[in-house]
Every structure is written in structure tokens, then in C-alpha cells.
Amino acid sequence: MAKQLDSQLQATSQLYLKINAQVMLLKNINISAGLVNGARGVVVRIEKGVPVVRFKNNREYLCKHEKWIIKTASGGTITRRQVPLKLAWAFSIHKSQGLTLDCVEMSLSKVFEAGQAYVALSRAKSLDSLRILDFDPKQVWANAQVLQYYKLFRRRLHDSTMIPLGAKNIKREKSNDPKTIALAKLKKSLMDKPLVSIS
Numbered sequence: 245m246a247k248q249l250d251s252q253l254q255a256t257s258q259l260y261l262k263i264n265a266q267v268m269l270l271k272n273i274n275i276s277a278g279l280v281n282g283a284r285g286v287v288v289r290i291e292k293g294v295p296v297v298r299f300k301n302n303r304e305y306l307c308k309h310e311k312w313i314i315k316t317a318s319g320g321t322i323t324r325r326q327v328p329l330k331l332a333w334a335f336s337i338h339k340s341q342g343l344t345l346d347c348v349e350m351s352l353s354k355v356f357e358a359g360q361a362y363v364a365l366s367r368a369k370s371l372d373s374l375r376i377l378d379f380d381p382k383q384v385w386a387n388a389q390v391l392q393y394y395k396l397f398r399r400r401l402h403d404s405t406m407i408p409l410g411a412k413n414i415k416r417e418k419s420n421d422p423k424t425i426a427l428a429k430l431k432k433s434l435m436d437k438p439l440v441s442i443s
Contacts, residue, residue, distance in 0.1 A: 253312050255326040261287050261295050268332035268339075269299075271310050279305055282343060284332055295327060337364045349375040358387035 250257060254270045261267065265287045273279035278301045285299035291306060298304050310328045313321050337350075337360055348368045355361050361384040368374035 249312075249314065249322055249324050252314050253324060254330055255310075255312055255324060255328060256330065257324070257326070259327055259329065261290075261327075261329070261331075263287055263289065266332045267295075267297055267329040268335065269297075269307075269328055270330055271328040273305065273310075273328070277301075277303055279303070282339065284343070295329065297329065340364065340367050343367055344369060345373070347373045349377065351377045352383050353378040353380060355383040358385050358390075361385075 267285055267287060269279060269283040269285070270281060272281050278299060283299050283301075285297040285305075287295045288298045288304065289296045294309075295307050296304055297307055307327045307329055309325045312324045312326070315321055337355075341363055345367045346369060350364050352361050352364060355364075365374070365376075
């Protein structure tokens with residue numbers, strides 16, 4: 245049963261922590277306070293055998309044991325009680341989705357999905373806070389269906405009947421119409437941007 249729990253839960257049966265360990269929260273505790281699954285922090289002290297974590301939003305939280313319940317194939321349930329943390333010195337690209345990281349060191353040598361490299365690279369706040377260990381341009385590609393969708397979208401946009409761009413081409417009676425001007429500007433901005441194909 246322990247193996248089944250380990251395979252289905254991120255909360256491990258044993259957790260070893262120390263002061264200054266970087267950790268990640270594994271459960272939504274208080275959404276309005278930012279204590280959500282994936283929130284990162286640092287263990288600042290241990291109180292009565294329980295870690296106190298200072299999260300990136302500067303909130304401290306005494307991480308009490310939480311309960312996880314999974315159903316078995318036979319219809320029963322298995323329960324694990326554990327501190328809802330895991331070490332977060334490193335984590336997968338998938339787990340990093342939605343995070344903004346102050347400092348990132350990453351390996352892109354084993355990217356296996358379209359767009360995955362983009363997800364990894366866009367986690368860093370700036371280029372100065374990003375270090376790539378092994379960059380291989382062959383590991384960076386976009387989904388072919390997504391590229392095709394945007395090509396079709398741009399073609400339809402180009403072929404659509406909109407008022408020609410530029411103040412000289414907009415008829416005088418339409419020049420003050422905010423919708424007309426906004427549509428013309430939108431079309432111009434979309435057409436000016438190149439459709440980037442990563443290969």
C-alpha cells in the first residue's frame with residue numbers, strides 16, 4: 245500500500261528538512277493568502293517538530309500535517325498524513341508552469357514536447373536571472389497545428405474586408421468612429437508581427 249501511495253501522491257512517506265531548505269507547498273491551504281499548491285518558500289525554523297516556512301509573498305506558515313485520501317481499485321480508501329511540502333531545489337518543467345522564478349538554472353537537453361522549452365525559458369524574470377546548462381536548438385520547436393492555426397488566422401485577417409490603413413485611406417465620415425480606428429490598428433499590429441516558426 246505504501247508503494248501505491250508513493251506512486252499517486254507527491255507527499256512522500258518520509259520528509260527530511262532543515263533550516264534554509266527550499267520547499268514547495270503540495271496542497272491549497274489558503275488561496276487568498278497565496279498558500280497554494282506550487283507556492284515556494286524557505287524553512288525558517290522548526291516549532292514543536294513542525295516546519296515554519298516563509299513563502300515568496302513573505303507570509304510565514306506553520307506547516308501542520310495534512311491528510312491525503314486515495315481510492316483503491318477495490319473501492320476502499322488509503323490515507324496518508326504528512327507535512328504538505330517537498331524539497332524544491334529543482335523541479336520539472338511541468339511543475340514550473342505558472343511560476344515566476346527569481347533565479348533559474350535549467351537543462352533543455354531532454355525536452356520531449358512542443359512548447360516545453362518555451363515554458364521553461366519563460367519562467368525567469370529576466371535574462372540576467374537565467375542560466376541554460378545545455379542548449380540544443382533541435383529541442384526547441386512549436387506545435388505544427390498551432391503554427392498552422394495562426395497562419396490560417398493571419399490569412400483570414402489579411403483577406404477580411406476592413407478599412408484600409410493610414411489616415412489618408414480612412415474616409416472622413418468614419419475617421420472619428422472609435423471601432424473603425426481600433427479595428428484598423430488591430431489589423432495593422434497583427435500583420436506587422438512576423439509569424440515565428442521555430443525549427
